[in-house]
Amino acid sequence: xxxxAILFSGQGSQYKGMGNELQNxxxxxxxxxxxxxxxxxxxxxxxxxxxxxxxxxxTQPALxxxxxxxxxxxxxxxxxxxxxxxxxxxxxxxxxxxxxxFDLETGLKIVAKRSKLMATIKNGAMAAIIGLxxxxxxxxxxxxxxLYISNYNTKExxxxxxxxxxxxxxxxIFINNGAKGYHILNVSCPCHSPFVKKTAEEFRSYIEQxxxxxxxxxxxSNYTGEEYEFSEIKDTMAYQMYNPVKxxxxxxxxxxxxxxxxxxxxxxxxxxxxxxxxxxxxxx
Numbered sequence: 001x002x003x004x005a006i007l008f009s010g011q012g013s014q015y016k017g018m019g020n021e022l023q024n025x026x027x028x029x030x031x032x033x034x035x036x037x038x039x040x041x042x043x044x045x046x047x048x049x050x051x052x053x054x055x056x057x058x059t060q061p062a063l064x065x066x067x068x069x070x071x072x073x074x075x076x077x078x079x080x081x082x083x084x085x086x087x088x089x090x091x092x093x094x095x096x097x098x099x100x101x102f103d104l105e106t107g108l109k110i111v112a113k114r115s116k117l118m119a120t121i122k123n124g125a126m127a128a129i130i131g132l133x134x135x136x137x138x139x140x141x142x143x144x145x146x147l148y149i150s151n152y153n154t155k156e157x158x159x160x161x162x163x164x165x166x167x168x169x170x171x172x173i174f175i176n177n178g179a180k181g182y183h184i185l186n187v188s189c190p191c192h193s194p195f196v197k198k199t200a201e202e203f204r205s206y207i208e209q210x211x212x213x214x215x216x217x218x219x220x221s222n223y224t225g226e227e228y229e230f231s232e233i234k235d236t237m238a239y240q241m242y243n244p245v246k247x248x249x250x251x252x253x254x255x256x257x258x259x260x261x262x263x264x265x266x267x268x269x270x271x272x273x274x275x276x277x278x279x280x281x282x283x284x
Contacts, residue, residue: 005084005259006098007275008067008091010245011059011187013267016048019066026069029104033065036108041065056189060090060115061108067094067266068104074265084259086220086250088271089151089191090114092240098265099215101233106210113206114241117199124190125167126150127160131180134158140177144170150192151245154277159245161190192222196242204238225249251278 023030023042033041041062044052052058071094074080085095090111097107129137134149137158141147146166151159160167171182190196212233219228223239225246254262262279264271 002261003084003258004080004082004261004263005086005254006071006082006095007262007264007271008071008085008087008094008098008266009063009264009268009271010087010089010091011056011063012185012270014053014059014063015267015269016045016053018045018062018267019070020046022066022069022073025073029065029069032105033061033108036105037061037112054186055119056187057115057119060118061112063090063267064093064097064111065104065108067091068097068107070266071098072104074263082217082263084218084220084254084257085215086254087222088247088274089222089240089245091271092220092222092237094265095219096215096237099217099219101212101215101219102210110207110210110237114203117203118189118191118196118241121189121195121199123164124188124195125162125164126185126187126190127167127171128153128181128183128185129158129160129174129179130183131156132158132174132178136177137174140170140173148190148193148195149244150190152248153245153274154248155281157274157277159185161193161195163190192240192242192244194242200238200241203241204234207234207237220250220253222246222250226253247274248278248281251275252282255282 030042045062085098087095093107093111134152147160147162149158150161174182214230221228221236222245223236223243
């Protein structure tokens with residue numbers, strides 16, 4: 001019998017028209033979303049006027065909503081039991097929804113607040129470094145006070161955050177140290193770094209109003225790289241915002257727990273590539 005894990009993508013997998021096949025089936029849910037967000041997710045996703053889907057304020061609610069509905073549809077159509085759920089960065093909130101910690105509406109309110117807070121952070125940047133192990137990346141960053149590792153994605157793919165100036169300034173240094181690629185991402189928030197700590201504290205205060213349920217199956221934390229401790233769930237949700245995403249560690253943990261089938265719910269372009277490397281590296 002297979003041990004199944006359901007995975008959810010973070011920012012970077014969004015695209016115009018994503019999930020449009022869900023819109024007729026889940027009209028009530030889209031109406032609920034419009035009442036919470038004060039704009040139409042259908043219009044946003046189908047038209048993507050002014051490329052708003054790439055704006056953190058809109059990306060996070062849209063990606064959360066579509067990914068959760070895709071999971072709901074999957075569970076309606078198939079008799080499959082998931083033992084673990086994990087989400088990359090924003091996707092962690094989809095994983096919390098999937099495991100029953102909160103309902104679709106509550107999760108959307110939480111994600112909308114998170115996106116508003118993170119959208120207020122300006123002059124930040126992020127870059128993906130390809131072809132260097134994270135130990136070397138860390139060694140290089142010791143010489144810089146305003147640069148941090150934000151994502152441990154794979155053995156040789158690490159994402160760093162900092163100011164725009166600092167991110168641009170170190171590109172040549174990483175290339176000279178053997179990086180095969182240095183890709184500055186289309187974001188203005190230095191996510192998962194100490195730059196976001198004050199914002200995360202505001203987020204922690206906001207979610208205090210909600211009562212959460214025990215997860216119905218295991219849900220993974222980006223902050224720890226291991227399973228959520230329910231007694232610390234609100235703190236962990238906030239810590240996630242200004243600490244690195246330990247994705248490589250999460251996949252390693254799941255494989256050690258016997259997971260032999262991974263599925264991605266919703267938009268999956270970025271995460272599917274990362275997962276492919278994770279699984280390949282595990283065989284080395």
